[in-house]
Amino acid sequence: MSTENPRTESPRTVTPVAPPSAEIRQQATERLAGLATPPGALGRLGDIAVWFAAANGNAVPEQLTNVRLAIFAGDHGVAQHGVSAFPASITPAMVQMFLAGKAGVSALARAHDVHVRVLDLCVDDDLAGAPAEVQKFKVRRSTGAIHLTDALTEDEFEAAYTAGRTVAAEEIAAGAQLLLSGDMGIGNTTPAAAMIASALGLPAAEVTGRGTGIDDTALAHKIGVIQTALDRAGDRKDDPFETLKALSSADLAATTGYMVAAAEAGVPVLLDGLMSVACALTADRIAPGASAWFLAGHRSTEPGQAMALEKLGLTPLVDLGMRLGEGSGAVAAVPVLRSAVALLREVALLSEVMGA
Numbered sequence: 001m002s003t004e005n006p007r008t009e010s011p012r013t014v015t016p017v018a019p020p021s022a023e024i025r026q027q028a029t030e031r032l033a034g035l036a037t038p039p040g041a042l043g044r045l046g047d048i049a050v051w052f053a054a055a056n057g058n059a060v061p062e063q064l065t066n067v068r069l070a071i072f073a074g075d076h077g078v079a080q081h082g083v084s085a086f087p088a089s090i091t092p093a094m095v096q097m098f099l100a101g102k103a104g105v106s107a108l109a110r111a112h113d114v115h116v117r118v119l120d121l122c123v124d125d126d127l128a129g130a131p132a133e134v135q136k137f138k139v140r141r142s143t144g145a146i147h148l149t150d151a152l153t154e155d156e157f158e159a160a161y162t163a164g165r166t167v168a169a170e171e172i173a174a175g176a177q178l179l180l181s182g183d184m185g186i187g188n189t190t191p192a193a194a195m196i197a198s199a200l201g202l203p204a205a206e207v208t209g210r211g212t213g214i215d216d217t218a219l220a221h222k223i224g225v226i227q228t229a230l231d232r233a234g235d236r237k238d239d240p241f242e243t244l245k246a247l248s249s250a251d252l253a254a255t256t257g258y259m260v261a262a263a264e265a266g267v268p269v270l271l272d273g274l275m276s277v278a279c280a281l282t283a284d285r286i287a288p289g290a291s292a293w294f295l296a297g298h299r300s301t302e303p304g305q306a307m308a309l310e311k312l313g314l315t316p317l318v319d320l321g322m323r324l325g326e327g328s329g330a331v332a333a334v335p336v337l338r339s340a341v342a343l344l345r346e347v348a349l350l351s352e353v354m355g356a
């Protein structure tokens with residue numbers, strides 16, 4: 001973890017982020033080359049181990065014992081406009097499942113020892129019985145339908161973005177060696193696609209996918225909704241903060257703030273599917289260089305995710321055809337990263353073997 005990237009100005013400042021230590025990266029590369037394995041025999045696991053070593057600040061990287069996932073949940077005005085295969089009432093129901101430990105991501109997180117925190121930024125429900133902690137950053141109920149109006153007001157944007165930064169700081173204070181982001185929100189593949197289209201300067205038709213599984217008719221309608229939103233935002237798409245305010249939501253603005261803050265603090269982030277990668281792309285617009293702290297967990301079936309990953313220069317660790325969201329793809333990739341770390345930490349050096 002480095003402290004070389006302090007950000008003291010207002011949240012709306014584009015400030016580059018320094019990459020992980022080149023010196024430690026070099027030491028880790030030399031260690032990898034010296035392991036008692038044939039050169040290159042570890043394939044990508046070797047590269048991943050070196051990346052993590054540099055991000056972790058140790059040429060012999062720490063064992064990954066404190067991996068922490070924050071799931072940012074919210075509802076989206078566009079969900080009332082025929083862009084999803086499911087009703088918005090699924091969002092609070094799934095948040096309750098996360099809290100009960102019964103969602104897909106809950107099972108994976110237990111299997112792989114990942115700490116899960118659930119945050120309601122803009123769920124359109126009062127989440128009866130949920131701990132107060134879950135709603136402490138709640139900005140509003142649902143967000144503006146982005147083809148008709150801005151997702152957030154200026155105050156709401158600042159509250160959401162700052163909330164995400166605070167969550168990252170809290171998780172880092174709790175000892176996070178690796179942060180993961182997850183999402184829950186019916187309709188959220190629509191703003192996520194709009195964020196990616198804005199960053200890449202692409203039309204809606206190229207980045208839009210089927211989300212929860214819409215048919216061809218609904219897909220054509222969803223493309224129209226996203227293109228209308230992009231046209232409505234106009235030149236504001238050139239500014240990542242305006243993009244978040246006009247075209248995202250409180251949960252996605254918070255996720256972006258979380259990633260910017262993690263990179264600034266020098267803590268690596270393992271990315272999930274479409275929403276996570278849309279936010280990572282936006283975080284890298286806000287904090288150029290932040291992507292050096294990001295590792296792609298999995299490849300989602302959403303086309304926009306692949307395009308955003310390519311722009312970020314990231315290749316996913318696993319490609320399992322998943323499109324669940326929740327952070328599930330990132331959690332599924334944790335054992336791969338742990339495998340890489342274990343190899344660089346624990347394998348003997350060839351010089352030791354030969355000298356023995």
Ligand SMILES: O=C(O)c1ccc[n+]([C@@H]2O[C@H](COP(=O)([O-])O)[C@@H](O)[C@H]2O)c1
Nearest residue numbers: 084185187188189211212273274300325
């Ligand atoms: O992570 C992904 O790539 C992904 C792809 C498709 C759908 N999802 C999940 O499905 C929901 C959004 O889909 P939709 O069709 O309602 O926009 C939301 O809760 C996401 O977590 C997630």
Ligand SMILES: Cc1cc2nc[nH]c2cc1C
Nearest residue numbers: 086090094212324325326
């Ligand atoms: C059941 C269900 C679970 C989810 N988890 C994330 N997005 C989801 C969408 C649906 C519909």
